[in-house]
Amino acid sequence: MTDIRPRLRLFVPHALAEGAAVALDRDQTHYLASVMRAAAGEAVLLFNGRDGEWLARIAGLAKAGAALVPERQTRPQAPVPDLWLLAAPLKKERTDLVAEKAAELGVSRLWPVFTRRTNAGRVNLERMRAHLVEASEQCERLCVPELADPAPLDKVLGQWPEGRVLLYLDESGGGVPLAQAIPPGPAALLVGPEGGFDDEERRLLASKPFARPVGLGPRILRAETAAIAALAVWQSVAGDWASSPRG
C-alpha cells in the first residue's frame, strides 16, 4: 500500500466481512469520539484475530455506540511465530510493560506464572489484557496474544505440552547463551521474579527434559528487561525477524 494508513486501528470481537456493520462498545466509542475526536466517514482499520485486517468507515457515531462498516480487506490473516512468554508477575508498572512489549515483540501467548519468590499475590488479568490489546492495535498485529490463566510453576511444568521447548532465564549465570540454545519449532521463554527461582524450583526445572537454562550475558538484568531482551533474541534467531522486511 502506498496510500496513507488510517491513524485509527481497533481490535474487535465481531466477524469482519464486506458491508457487515460492526457495533463498537461504549469504551471503544469513547476512545474514537472523545480521545481521538474521530468523525463519521473517517477510516478505521479493524482486526479480530481471524479475518485479517479490514478498512472500515465510521457510519455513525453517538454517545451510546458507533457503527463501522468494513469496506475491503487490507491484509489476510497470518500467524505469529509460535512463542510463549511465561512470566512471574512483577510490580504493576513492570507487569504492564511486559504485557505491552510481549505483544509488540510478537508472542502468541502470555502466561503469568507464580513462583515461590513472586511478590505479587494476584494478577489483574483485565488490566493485562487491556495492555495486550492496545499494544496489538498499535504495532499492527493481526491478533492479540492469548492470555493464559495464571498458574503456579509446578502445575505449569506438570502439564507441559509435548514438542515445545522451555527456555528458562537462569539468573544464577549457569545457562547457555540464549542465542545458542534456541531450537527450531515451538518455544516458550520463562522469566522468574526479581528474586529469581529458589533451589527447589531450580531442581524441578533441571529435572524436566523439555527445559533448558539460558543466559543473557554477564550483567544482572531486571526481570522485565530479561523478558524483553529474550523475546528480541528469539525473534532474531527463530522468529519472523529473520525473514525479509515488510513491503
Place this chain on the structure above:
Amino acid sequence: MTDIRPRLRLFVPHALAEGAAVALDRDQTHYLASVMRAAAGEAVLLFNGRDGEWLARIAGLAKAGAALVPERQTRPQAPVPDLWLLAAPLKKERTDLVAEKAAELGVSRLWPVFTRRTNAGRVNLERMRAHLVEASEQCERLCVPELADPAPLDKVLGQWPEGRVLLYLDESGGGVPLAQAIPPGPAALLVGPEGGFDDEERRLLASKPFARPVGLGPRILRAETAAIAALAVWQSVAGDWASSPRG
C-alpha cells in the same frame, strides 16, 4: 565468590584503594541511612569506572555524610562492549526507560540525538544520568555509560568517527534484519522518534558510507522497544552475551 553479595552497591567518583576512606555525598548518605537503613559496619560494594569493584565497610554514618573504607578488590576493572546507543528523546517515562535499559544492556555511551520529528525540545541530562547510575549499580556494571552531549542528527553524522558502523532502525521496513547486518568491531545503534525519520534525514543517512538501515521484523515497534530489542540482538551477536556465563 560463594559468599553472599552485599545488598548495597554504589557508584562513587573517588579513587578506590585499600584503606583509603571514601566520603559519600548527601544524596548517597540519605540513600544508605534512610532508604536502605544501613548501619555502621555493613558491607557496601563500590565502583568508579576505573579501579574495579571494591568491598568496603561503612565506618561512620551521620546525617551530613558517610565514610566508607575499601577493604579488598572483588573484581578488576573490565571493559564493556564498544556499543553506542543514539536515541531521539521521547516522553519522560519512555526516556527514563531507555536510559535504564541501555545501562543494563551494556552500552558504553548513550547519546541523545535530536531529529526533525523529535517532540521533546530538551533533555533532562541530570535525570538521565541518575537513571544510568542507578541501573549501573543494580546490574553490576563496573562503569556507568558515558552520557554524550545532546546534538542534532546532521551534526552527529557530520563528525562521525572513523571505524564505527552506524546501524539505524529503519521503521519504513527497508532495512536488513539487524542480526544479519552486524559487523564485528565498534558499533552504534540509532533509534529515531515515534514519528520516524523524515525524508531528508533518510536521504542524509543513506548518503553516509558508515550508516546501514536495519529492521526488527514485521511489527511496528515503539521507539523504546526498538532501542531495547536492538541492544539485546547486538549483544547476542557481537557483544558479551555470546561468551560463557559469569562464574
